[in-house]
Amino acid sequence: DVKVTQSSRYLVKRTGEKVFLECVQDMDHENMFWYRQDPGLGLRLIYFSYDVKMKEKGDIPEGYSVSREKKERFSLILESASTNQTSMYLCASSLIGTDTQYFGPGTRLTVL
C-alpha cells in the first residue's frame, strides 16, 4: 500500500519566516508533486519533480522553491512566508509510466 506522509498536519508561521514542508513516500516513486488547495480554486500545482535533483515549475511557482536530494523526499520551501500563502498544501507521488497520483494527508499552513 502506497504511503505518502507529510511532516506536519498544522503549521503556524509568521510573515517573513522561512518555512519548510516535507513529504516522504515509501513506494520508490520517481514523480513527486506539490499542490496548494484553496476553496473554489481546486488543486493548483506549485512544483513537481520526476527524478532526484530534477524539478519543474508548475502553474503557481512564485514565492516557492523545492528540493529533492533523495528519491523518497520532496521538500517545499517558502523563502519568506506571506499571508497569501496561508493554505492547505498537498504532496503527491506517482510511479513513472503510470498516471495515478497518491496524495499525502496535507499540511494546513497559516501565516500570520
Place this chain on the structure above:
Amino acid sequence: GENVEQHPSTLSVQEGDSAVIKCTYSDSASNYFPWYKQELGKRPQLIIDIRSNVGEKKDQRIAVTLNKTAKHFSLHITETQPEDSAVYFCAAKVVGTASKLTFGTGTRLQVTL
C-alpha cells in the same frame, strides 16, 4: 497550458438519485482524465479514470464518459448514498508531460437522506 473547468461547484441530491459532474478541457493533446474524491478532512483519492482511446468506463455505481470532439468528460454516480458526500475533482493530463495533472476547481456533492 491546459485549463480544466468543472461544474457545478455544489450539488445536492437525495439518496438514491443520480449525480452528474461535468468538466471541459482546453488542450486537445490531453489523453488521460482521472476523477479524485476527497472526503472531509481526508486526502484526495482516485476513484475512476479514462483514457482518450475509450468513450466510457464503468465501475459499479460510478461511470465516466469522454467526448473528445467537444473536449468534455463527465462523472456519473447512480443510486447515491450518504457516503458519496465529498468533494470531487476532475483532472486532465497532456500527453508527454510526465504525469502532470491539471485539476478542476472541485464539486461539493451532498447526498441528503
